[in-house]
Amino acid sequence: MDYDAYQEQKEKQFEARCRRCGLCCGAADDPCEHLTPVGDGRYFCPIYSHRFGPRRTRGGRIFNCVPVREILQRDWPGNWQCAYKENPVNEIIKSAAIKEEAAWKTRSF
Secondary structure, X not given: OOHHXXXXXXXXXXXXXXXXXXHHHOOOOOOEOOOEEEEOOEEEOOOHHHOOEEEEEOOOOXXXXXXXXXXXXXXXXXXXXXXXXXXXXXXXXHHHHXXXXXXXXXXXX
């Protein structure tokens, strides 16, 4: 598999994780004016293929739409439900850090 095909495959896998909850686009707060409900708690973006850049919320706030990868380290209303934040690698790292911290607390010097 060449590099471009590999990147395309990885992008599709990444996009497939999304539950279309709309939370990263403000569904629980002041949503992007393009965020469109489709029922059953899911949403879609009619401008998804060219969404990046300055956008407006329904409340009139201007924001910069960016790839979700760029905001995963931030918090937003309902972000705990985001499939992208359910990264098993992150959970393993977090668990290891907690165990290491607990081990340090029990050591005597």
